Amino acid sequence: EVQLVESGGDLVKPGRSLRLSCTTSGFTFRDYAMSWFRQAPGKGPEWVGLIRSKGYIGTTEYAASVKGRFTISRDDSKSIVYLQMNSLRPEDTAVYYCSRDGEYYDNSGYPIFGFDHWGQGTLVTVTP
Amino acid sequence: DIQMTQSPSAMSASVGDRVTITCRASQGISNYLAWFQQKPGKVPKRLIYAASSLQSGVPSRFTGRGSGTEFTLTISSLQPEDFATYYCLQHNSYPYTFGQGTKLEIK
Numbered sequence: 001e002v003q004l005v006e007s008g009g010d011l012v013k014p015g016r017s018l019r020l021s022c023t024t025s026g027f028t029f030r031d032y033a034m035s036w037f038r039q040a041p042g043k044g045p046e047w048v049g050l051i052r053s054k055g056y057i058g059t060t061e062y063a064a065s066v067k068g069r070f071t072i073s074r075d076d077s078k079s080i081v082y083l084q085m086n087s088l089r090p091e092d093t094a095v096y097y098c099s100r101d102g103e104y105y106d107n108s109g110y111p112i113f114g115f116d117h118w119g120q121g122t123l124v125t126v127t128p
Numbered sequence: 129d130i131q132m133t134q135s136p137s138a139m140s141a142s143v144g145d146r147v148t149i150t151c152r153a154s155q156g157i158s159n160y161l162a163w164f165q166q167k168p169g170k171v172p173k174r175l176i177y178a179a180s181s182l183q184s185g186v187p188s189r190f191t192g193r194g195s196g197t198e199f200t201l202t203i204s205s206l207q208p209e210d211f212a213t214y215y216c217l218q219h220n221s222y223p224y225t226f227g228q229g230t231k232l233e234i235k
Contacts, residue, residue, distance in 0.1 A: 035224075036212055037172075044215055045164075047224035063223040064129075098170065110219065113178060115162055118171045 002026040002117045004098050009122030012088055016126075022098030022119055029079035033101035033111035036072060036083050038094035045057075046094075050101055051081060058107060068083040068091075077092060088126045095121040130154050130195075130218050132138040133225025134219055145206045149230045153197045160220035163201045167212045173216075175200065178195035 008020040022034070033056070036048040049062035051072040060072050071084040081098055099118045102111030131154040141147050151161065159179035166173040174193035175184050179199055189204040203210055211234050214229040 011217075032187065043213070044226050044229045045166075047217075049154075057155050061222045082195075112219075113181075114219070115164075115172075115217070116177070116183065120171060120178070 001074070002100065004100065004117055006096060006119040006122040009096065009124045011125045011127065014126055014128060015090055016088055017084070017086045018088060019122060020085070020096055020098075020100075020122055022081045022083075024079045024081070024098075024100070027100070029074075030076040032103050032120060033105075033114065034072075034074065034081040034100045035101045035114065036081075037097045037118075038120075038124075039097070040071035040091075042092040043094075044099075046070070047081070050111070052105070052109070052111065053064055053103075056105060059109075085124070090126050090128075091126060093126050095123050097121045129223055130157060130221050130225055132216055132218055132227040134216055134230055136230060137228060138231040138233065140233045141206055142235045143206050143208060145187075145208060146213050147203050147232065149201045149214055149216075151194075151199045151227045153199075153218055153220075155221075156196045157218045157220035159195050160218055161194070161199050162217045162219065163169075163190075164215045164217065165212045166215065172215065180183075192203075208230075 003025045005023045033052045035050040039045045051060045069087045074081045101114035131150045161179045163176040166172045180192045191202045214230045
């Protein structure tokens with residue numbers, strides 16, 4: 001059974017840092033791209049970023065709202081994907097989800113057929 | 129960024145009704161579109177991928193169609209458990225972007 005479990009959410013002050021983890025099991029983690037999403041209270045989901053599999057050099061992509069502040073990394077030996085969040089702002093307050101992205105890529109390097117499994121989410125609250 | 133315009137933003141319907149939700153992309157996205165259902169306090173659940181492929185375990189009353197810039201999600205006969213919020217997501221271009229959502233309520 002595929003499982004994704006996020007952890008690390010907390011209440012922090014603006015400007016602080018936080019690292020979220022997404023621990024996975026039930027599939028060959030190293031073969032998949034992984035995405036992070038977030039959902040602010042009462043709002044729709046928002047894509048945060050992704051990390052490709054090592055077969056695609058483990059490269060990353062980010063939403064403009066987090067680029068330069070957030071970093072996604074992965075540890076294939078532990079089947080964990082991380083979201084390092086620096087310089088947090090009140091508008092980063094949200095439930096953060098990890099999702100399994102695609103195992104395969106198109107000719108442009110986009111993972112395909114992803115988002116079939118999500119974690120339960122972890123709450124990050126940024127407040128003075 | 130690709131804008132996903134989803135309509136309607138909300139609708140009321142009755143059990144047994146047929147409903148259709150539309151997403152329009154601001155530029156062509158081929159079939160790089162997924163549909164999600166989300167209930168309050170729950171995780172988004174993928175219903176459709178590649179615009180028209182039904183996720184395993186999802187009832188066949190859900191149908192996705194479209195390619196390019198216009199996409200639809202149709203529920204052929206609403207069941208009580210279908211009342212939720214629905215989102216489309218394009219993953220053809222970074223950043224991935226969602227539609228604004230359609231809240232489906234019981235009439």
